[in-house]
Amino acid sequence: xxxxxxxxxxxxxxxxxxxxxxxxxxxxxxxxxxxxxxxxxxxxxxxxxxxxxxxxxxxxxxxxxxxxxxxxxxxxxxxxxxxxxxxxxxxxxxxxxxxxxxxxxxxxxxxxxxxxxxxxxxxxxxxxxxxxxxxxxxxxxxxxxxxxxxxxxxxxxxxxxxxxxxxxxxxxxxxxxxxxxxxxxxxxxxxxxxxxxxxxxxxxxxxxxxxxxxxxxxxxxxxxxxxxxxxxxxxxxxxxxxxxxxxxxxxxxxxxxxxxxxxxxxxxxxxxxxxxxxxxxxxxxxxxxxxxxxxxxxxxxxxxxxxxxxxxxxxxxxxxxxxxxxxxxxxxxxxxxxxxxxxxxxxxxxxxxxxxxxxxxxxxxxxxxxxxxxxxxxxxxxxxxxxxxxxxxxxxxxxxxxxxxxxxxxxxxxxxxxxxxxxxxx
Amino acid sequence: xxxxxxxxxxxxxxxxxxxxxxxxxxxxxxxxxxxxxxxxxxxxxxxxxxxxxxxxxxxxxxxxxxxxxxxxxxxxxxxxxxxxxxxxxxxxxxxxxxxxxxxxxxxxxxxxxxxxxxxxxxxxxxxxxxxxxxxxxxxxxxxxxxxxxxxxxxxxxxxxxxxxxxxxxxxxxxxxxxxxxxxxxxxxxxxxxxxxxxxxxxxxxxxxxxxxxxxxxxxxxxxxxxxxxx
Ligand SMILES: Nc1ncnc2c1ncn2[C@@H]1O[C@H](COP(=O)(O)OP(=O)(O)OP(=O)(O)O)[C@@H](O)[C@H]1O
Ligand SMILES: [Mg+2]
Numbered sequence: 001x002x003x004x005x006x007x008x009x010x011x012x013x014x015x016x017x018x019x020x021x022x023x024x025x026x027x028x029x030x031x032x033x034x035x036x037x038x039x040x041x042x043x044x045x046x047x048x049x050x051x052x053x054x055x056x057x058x059x060x061x062x063x064x065x066x067x068x069x070x071x072x073x074x075x076x077x078x079x080x081x082x083x084x085x086x087x088x089x090x091x092x093x094x095x096x097x098x099x100x101x102x103x104x105x106x107x108x109x110x111x112x113x114x115x116x117x118x119x120x121x122x123x124x125x126x127x128x129x130x131x132x133x134x135x136x137x138x139x140x141x142x143x144x145x146x147x148x149x150x151x152x153x154x155x156x157x158x159x160x161x162x163x164x165x166x167x168x169x170x171x172x173x174x175x176x177x178x179x180x181x182x183x184x185x186x187x188x189x190x191x192x193x194x195x196x197x198x199x200x201x202x203x204x205x206x207x208x209x210x211x212x213x214x215x216x217x218x219x220x221x222x223x224x225x226x227x228x229x230x231x232x233x234x235x236x237x238x239x240x241x242x243x244x245x246x247x248x249x250x251x252x253x254x255x256x257x258x259x260x261x262x263x264x265x266x267x268x269x270x271x272x273x274x275x276x277x278x279x280x281x282x283x284x285x286x287x288x289x290x291x292x293x294x295x296x297x298x299x300x301x302x303x304x305x306x307x308x309x310x311x312x313x314x315x316x317x318x319x320x321x322x323x324x325x326x327x328x329x330x331x332x333x334x335x336x337x338x339x340x341x342x343x344x345x346x347x348x349x350x351x352x353x354x355x356x357x358x359x360x361x362x363x364x365x366x367x368x369x370x371x372x373x374x375x376x377x378x379x380x381x382x383x384x385x386x387x388x389x390x391x392x393x394x395x396x397x398x399x400x401x402x403x404x405x406x407x408x409x410x411x412x413x414x415x416x417x418x419x420x421x422x423x424x425x426x
Numbered sequence: 427x428x429x430x431x432x433x434x435x436x437x438x439x440x441x442x443x444x445x446x447x448x449x450x451x452x453x454x455x456x457x458x459x460x461x462x463x464x465x466x467x468x469x470x471x472x473x474x475x476x477x478x479x480x481x482x483x484x485x486x487x488x489x490x491x492x493x494x495x496x497x498x499x500x501x502x503x504x505x506x507x508x509x510x511x512x513x514x515x516x517x518x519x520x521x522x523x524x525x526x527x528x529x530x531x532x533x534x535x536x537x538x539x540x541x542x543x544x545x546x547x548x549x550x551x552x553x554x555x556x557x558x559x560x561x562x563x564x565x566x567x568x569x570x571x572x573x574x575x576x577x578x579x580x581x582x583x584x585x586x587x588x589x590x591x592x593x594x595x596x597x598x599x600x601x602x603x604x605x606x607x608x609x610x611x612x613x614x615x616x617x618x619x620x621x622x623x624x625x626x627x628x629x630x631x632x633x634x635x636x637x638x639x640x641x642x643x644x645x646x647x648x649x650x651x652x653x654x655x656x
Contacts, residue, residue, distance in 0.1 A: 008541055012534065019529050336525045339486055340586070341514020341542040343507050420487045423525070 013353040024358060027322045030315025031362025031402060032369055035395045037308035039370025040377065042391035045301030047384035051202075052293045058205045059286040060138065062105075064253045064265050066093075067210050068246050071278035084232065087280040089248040093271065097253065101267050103260045108135050110250035111225055112210065113233035115185035117218060119171040126167065126216045128184060130225035135252060136162075139201075139209070141219070143194030146178040153193075154221040157228060162194040166215040188228070190220065204293070208284040210250060261287050312398065315362065316406040319355050323410035327351065334414050335422030344415040351414050355407030356400055363399025367392055432495075433594060433625050434460035434483060439492035441478055452478050453489070454648035460627065462593075465620045467636035468629045469653070470645030476629045477598055479645070483627060484517050484596045485509040497593075514542045518587030520616075522599035524579040526571040526586075532558065533567040536586045543590055550589070557585040561615065577608030584615055595619060597628040601635060613638055 017024045059065065068088025098107050111130040116123050133149050135141075142148065143162055153160050161184070168177055181189045196219075201211055211217060232245045253268070255261045265285045272281050327334070334347055342350075374385045441453035452475045460466055470476050481487040482494065485501060486509075494501040496512070504512070519525075526535050536554045540546045558564045561581035571579055580600060587595060597616065601609030617638060620626050628639060636642045642653040 008537075008546060012530070012541075015534070016529055332525075333527050333529075336527060337538065337542075338510070339484070339513060339519050339525070340539045341510050341590075343510040343542065346542055420481055423486070 028362035030318040032366040034312030034315045035366025036369035040373040041304040041308045043374045043385040046386040056290045061287045065284040071280040084243045086245045088246040105254040105256045108252040112249035118183035122172040130222045144197045146194035154223040160193045161190040162219040316402040320406035327414045331425040338419035347415040351411035352407045356403035359403030435495040437493040439489045465626045467639035467642045474645040518592040518595045520597040522602040594625040
């Protein structure tokens, strides 16, 4: 059997390190904490990126969403203002998109209105979303209980609704809600046919779909609202009175081909720019937002890792420091090895092997620490964190590199010692 | 005598230590020829430059001036790596203070020269054990040097010196730290190695020890003199 000298060198290096377990352990600490925090930062960064992906991905990267927004107050002089504020997407826009923009899979209209919902004596402020069944399936709004809205509901102008589970409690409904009737707005009775699970949209997605954070959406068939109530909406709350006439609150445009999403978005921008003088609309392109947010997040992640790397640097300096002391301490040994035929590169390799062993050991411990840290963070903060194979491989290579870099100076010093003076060293 | 038979040839070797005010002239023109297979003793007062000379012979150090031909090669023309290879393959060192690595056990100590040779083969590692057996230390393989007596340490050092089967042994007061009896055992070992055909240069301050060699030279004031045998 031929045992390779490299293995022998590593074995002897480890033997040497094990000779001073406490010192070796203390020397690794810097790298342990450094790698631990790098792992944790990378995991949190990857988690945040994944969250963005899920959040925006939920909107569908093949969709473009247009929302009506209240335009900034314009000073159009004495022009008589209607008591009803009229703005936003119009049916004309809708028709124009349908007839002129090519390559669309579907164009879904949405109408929203603020209304009060009553059950018995309980009253809750809600937002009514008049939608088509496609909307529900496009955004994965599946009922956890009861049934989904169907095309038939719309065709019959049925007074049925699907609501958020969160609303049940505020309305004082504790038993089986399916089949119960609630009052929406002007004494219209709607039958509850399905219950949605609690909020699934977060952050950006919620904003893009114009959903507020109160978790109080009620979904009803689009035709029912349009056919029975029209587009006017009056909301009264604590003394104020607001009437609006928004023809369409939102249009969701589903593009057939992913490659065309940006082109469609540009076309929509042009249509709206021509049709609307005021900026009373907002075009949301999830695909663009995704790229943008990911880029921002990645820069942020890099900054986090850079900060975490400072402790790695300190760890490296620690190793270099201890190694310099070790070289002085082991001058005699170096002399002996040189006398027995060790070349300079052998001495160099020996010390580099030791520093690399120390730092790799530190790296392994650091990875374990980092994994633990991430679990603790997840437990206490509920943040999303994702440990990737790449982050582990990266940390391990960084820690090995730290060993080599921090070892070079002491190892060179050892290798260039004069053999005779080293041998005479006491 | 053909030049092939001369392993070591020193001509007008000078060695200075230090610089300027503290410049020390230690070797002041040494001439010496050592034949292949010869056993030579170097005596002299403390500080006379014996170890300095031996370090030059062992290629651990270079003379300030003068010519040193080692087995046909001009040592002045060799670089650090080539000198290291010579130390590793052709020379075995035995030191007065043993110079074992205390962190390594007996077997690992003996194996150190193998690390710096061409490759470690199982025959070579087996040889380490044989050598330790031949110095009656095969039962102490796992012990560390601090756990050994002086004589035992010197025997480990001798085994280590022989691992790469050097043609030349350089011993600097090999018995200096040993009592007469253990010193005698070490000397018998050295004589046996000489009988096997190795060239041996041994420093000693003890005239009786020097008598075990074939020839003795004496160093005084940086110069070398032949010693007449009775
Ligand atoms: N590296 C060095 N730097 C400066 N001076 C040195 C060095 N090595 C040896 N010397 C000096 O050179 C002189 C000769 O030293 P060397 O070790 O060769 O003596 P030695 O004959 O071996 O003595 P001993 O019998 O005591 O071992 C001494 O005066 C010593 O102080
Ligand atoms: Mg000496």
